[in-house]
Amino acid sequence: MANILVVDDELGIRDLLCDILNDEGHTVELAENAAQARAARHRERPDLVLLDIWMPDTDGVTLLKEWSATGALTMPVIMMSGHATIDTAVEATRIGALAFLEKPITLQKLLKAVEQGLARGSPRKQAAPLPGLMSPRVDSLIKVSEIVGVNHEAVADLGPQSTQNFMLDKPLREGRDEYEKAYFEFHLTKENGSMTRVAEKTGLERTHLYRKLKQLGVNLSRTKRN
Structure with missing residues (x-):
């Protein structure tokens, strides 16, 4: 199974996502802020990152930009937020995020997004057209x-x-x-x-x-x- 990094400043959400993903057989690394996320990304080389947008030190979109600019965005990233606007979500996907999950996150949407993210692979692979797309x-x-x-x-x-x-x-x-x-x-x-x-x-x-x-x-x- 996969190694997944969950980045969220709320303890309850980190624990919940960790329990769900562990039950699915994944290995989960937790980070409560951007500094811990940077260290975990460097140390663990995750297959997928679930990244909260609103965090106290550095917000998720800024961290995503940093990873993209430094060549560290080699894994799929799924953004999470309960307060983000559509403009924020669009900006995140333009930078390189695979998808956006709105909180509260349902079990079905979480598992589907994780499955699609792991199947899609790195952001560079996402540039290829999906099967069945017409243009x-x-x-x-x-x-x-x-x-x-x-x-x-x-x-x-x-x-x-x-x-x-x-x-x-x-x-x-x-x-x-x-x-x-x-x-x-x-x-x-x-x-x-x-x-x-x-x-x-x-x-x-x-x-x-x-x-x-x-x-x-x-x-x-x-x-x-x-």
Whole structure:
């Protein structure tokens, strides 16, 4: 199994992640600040790092930049935070972070992110297109969808014609809303307007789904097939 470094200033979170990852058979090294993280990264050469953004001495994004600038970012890094903005998450992924987990972190999301991180390997390997991607534009949409919590596997389902309509030079929030609206309209049409099936497909509760569709201005009547 893997050697994983967990960097977080909260003792409870460090202990929780350590217990979960140990149960999965991984070896876990703990650090409560950037100084300890630097030492552990040099000493242990971890296969994966779970890095908190907000820390008292040096924040996680700054530490990520440091590793990237010095050539020390040779392992996948997954950022964690309960208060970070989307802009912060996007900045972290541009620097080289593999993914972003929002606290409180669910067991399923944690294990999936760790599995994908270990499978992906070092950040240099991430530059190669993932299987099934149709273009660099779709690749960019998938990275953004991972950050905002959208099921990125459905991006490819939208097809080349749909992805061409997304302009990546727009403000992030505008581009994200545009993608999400097309994403939900696609699944509503595919499921003949069935909110139950769309909720299951997208992994959202029905109440959350209704609220999301209203926020995006999705016309439910137009998504039903005649």
